[in-house]
Amino acid sequence: MEPAEYTKHLESDARDLLAAAWSDPMQNVPTCPDWTLSDLAAHVASALRWVEEMVRTRTPEFLPLPEAPEGWEEVSAWFEEGLGSLLETLDRADPESPVWNWIVMGPGPARFWFRRLAHEASVHRWDAENAVRQADPIETMLALDGVDEYLTIASRWLELTPKPSLRGAMGLETTDGRFATTAVLAPDSIALHRGLDGADCVVRADASDLLLWLVQRKALLDRGMAVEGDVSVAGLWAEVSFG
Numbered sequence: 001m002e003p004a005e006y007t008k009h010l011e012s013d014a015r016d017l018l019a020a021a022w023s024d025p026m027q028n029v030p031t032c033p034d035w036t037l038s039d040l041a042a043h044v045a046s047a048l049r050w051v052e053e054m055v056r057t058r059t060p061e062f063l064p065l066p067e068a069p070e071g072w073e074e075v076s077a078w079f080e081e082g083l084g085s086l087l088e089t090l091d092r093a094d095p096e097s098p099v100w101n102w103i104v105m106g107p108g109p110a111r112f113w114f115r116r117l118a119h120e121a122s123v124h125r126w127d128a129e130n131a132v133r134q135a136d137p138i139e140t141m142l143a144l145d146g147v148d149e150y151l152t153i154a155s156r157w158l159e160l161t162p163k164p165s166l167r168g169a170m171g172l173e174t175t176d177g178r179f180a181t182t183a184v185l186a187p188d189s190i191a192l193h194r195g196l197d198g199a200d201c202v203v204r205a206d207a208s209d210l211l212l213w214l215v216q217r218k219a220l221l222d223r224g225m226a227v228e229g230d231v232s233v234a235g236l237w238a239e240v241s242f243g
Contacts, residue, residue, distance in 0.1 A: 001145050003095045003111055006118035007087065009142050013121035014083050016136075017044060018076065020128035025072040029131045031217050037128055038075055042068035044124050045079035051113045052086040055093050059100050060107040090114060103156055119146045123215055130217075137208035144179055146211045147172065151183060154214075154240050155190035162188040163240065168233035171199030172214075174207050185236065201229035216241055 021037040029035045035043070050065045069078055095114060098107035122138045123146070129135035138146065158166070166185045173180040173196060182199045184191040196202055204226045205213060212218045213225060220227050220234055227234050 001115070001118075001141070003090070003114040006114040007090050009139065010090075010114075010118045010121050011083070011087055013118070013125040014044065014048070014079075017041065017121065017125040017128045018079055020125070020132055022076065023132045025075075027131050029127050031127045031130060032124075037131055038072045040124060040128055041079050042075045044121065045075065045082050047120060048079070048086045048117065049082040051117055052082065052089045054099050055097075055110050055113055056089045058097050058110075060098060061100055062102075063100070086117075103153070115145070115149060118142065119149055122146065123212070123217070126212065126217065137206070138211060140207045143207035143211045144174070147179070147207070147214060150211065150214050151190055151192060158186075158188050158190065158240070163236075166236055166239060168200045168230065168236065169198050170233050170237065171196040171202035171229075172210060173202055173204045174210060175204055176206070179207065179210075185233070199229065200233045201227055201231060203227050203234050213237075 018041060021041045025036065025038040025041075027037050029037060029040050032040055046065050046068050050063065053059075054063055068075055093110050095109060095111035097110050099110040099113065100106060101108050101112045103112065119142070122142055126135045126138060137143070164187050166187050169182050169184045171180070171182045180194070180196050182193055182196055184193070203210070203213065203220070205224055209218055209222070209224045213220070214237070216238070218225060220231070
């Protein structure tokens, strides 16, 4: 996806997240059990402002995350202002300019952050809506891109924090047949190859549900999810998480 597409999704999902949070800011978020909707909005707002400063200043080094204000109305205003500033900064930014990111732990193309924030907003928008009503699914093309991104992130995370029991070949396929890949799991890496040849199991769902399962929002037995083959291999995915 192009940077402008990520920005469009980021703006839409961030605004929908805030709208959901306004319905009941003190509502607990089931998929982020330590947070209320106000806490969730504060977390996302902090990330938006953090990235805005890094991209605007083209920093090659880690910057500390800003601390959110207290009180829902203050958080909401801080979120709105931060989103507006971020969108302006991304609109002016060169996606190839070097900016620090936590995958390389140093400077890399700023486009990393266009993509990362689009997926941060989409999943947390789903979290927020799910706390107050039946959440809308993540847009299909964005979800497919999110699957690819998350598998890359998870592999990097495993390099830093290996999981000794992680082994097997896990196939992933969307129910419309537009996506099929196999993730070969190892304690400290994930290797991907197209298709399902050699998979010990295959997890099938629509693109949104497949992404939401990978990021620990849905369970294998949830409606819309299906798994064939050695279910224990898919079950190991519960050990993989970051952040």
